[in-house]
Amino acid sequence: MAEQIKPWRIVAVRRLSEAQLEALSGMAEVDYFEDVDASNHADFMAALSKAHGLIGGKLKLSEAMLAKAPALQVVATISVGYDHLPLEALSRRGILLCNTPDVLTETTADTAFALIMATQRRLVELSNLVRDGGWHAHIGPEHFGVDVHGKTLGIVGAGRIGAAIARRGALGFGMPILYTAASPKPALEQELGAQRRDLEALLAQADIVCLSVPYNADTHHLIDADALSLMKPTAALVNVARGKVVDEPALIEALRRGRIRAAGLDVFAEEPLPADSPLSAMDNVVVAPHIGSATHETRDAMAQLAVDNLVGALVGSGPLTPVNEDVWRRTFSEAQET
Ligand code: NAP
16 A cells, blocks of 8 residues: 655654554654754754644744744644743744643642642641651641631732632632732632732732743743842742742742741742752742643643644644734635635
8 A cells, every 4th residue: 555645744842642643643744752952952953844843842942943944834832831932933934833721720720739738838848857757746836837728819920820729729718819910800800809919019918929920021030039028028939930930049048038938839940950959958948840730631631732733733724722823814814815
């Protein structure tokens, strides 16, 4: 039997399920990379130079790399955040970018709440006390935590994930909710009694400040030394957004000097977190290795959405969650006209 000629070439970076890889292989020649690093970067670039589509989780693309990928039409990132990708350059080159919103919202909110619980109740520190053989008597005030229920929860960036965190706080733990966002959220105000504040007021009033903004030029170091100085000394900072939303040295200094009580961090300025980071040695800091969406179910749903986006864009039925939708509309209407 003659081998079927496949019209597209796809580069896949990151583990996909067999069914997902099969779906892609059915329509395209797939160059698969478990990961891309210095050892296989040349092979990756050779594959990218012929590719129509690129799918993956940690795709770091530069303008120079795009210039060597003349056939590239679609980039499907397996993440909701796309701060690692050059959106403006992609749009300028008519390359569609798709992300994976919604399917990771609840899981990332769960992660935020795990960090809230762990920082308030000193869970990691006290677990380590037990493991290290340090539990000799009844626990006294020096090991007491701080309540979660009833405390004021400040959501910086009340979008999909921020709203899901707010719901957990208000409905599950009776927490008054304050929030910031670029635009008001009347549904959240009605549903949860949430109140919009400017950032300064939120920082001054919240017992727990939770970051869920996208990372971009506006949110770079949004939480700097000045912002930290506005927080209550009893307050905790939880970050499930991106590391560089926080000025990390300023945070370390604030934690060291007791200007804030604790931090729960899923994301860092540099990832993986360098082994000698002071953050991983502080008892009042809970660190997680960027696990916001890292459950079997959610990672699978994210990969599936990215596959559906890529296939939908290439075959013309349409992507489900495009970022630069104007590129899609332009490309699609041009394709219809020809
Ligand atoms: P989203 O729905 O777009 O929510 C972002 C929210 O931030 C929106 O409410 C937006 O306001 C608000 N915002 C934007 N700029 C702001 C600013 N300068 N000040 C205050 N608020 C601002 O996005 P999402 O799906 O919730 O995801 C949010 C981010 O979480 C992603 O971009 C990603 O970086 C991060 N994330 C991390 C993990 C992890 O593994 N830790 C997992 C998933 C996502 P408007 O609604 O008014 O536009």
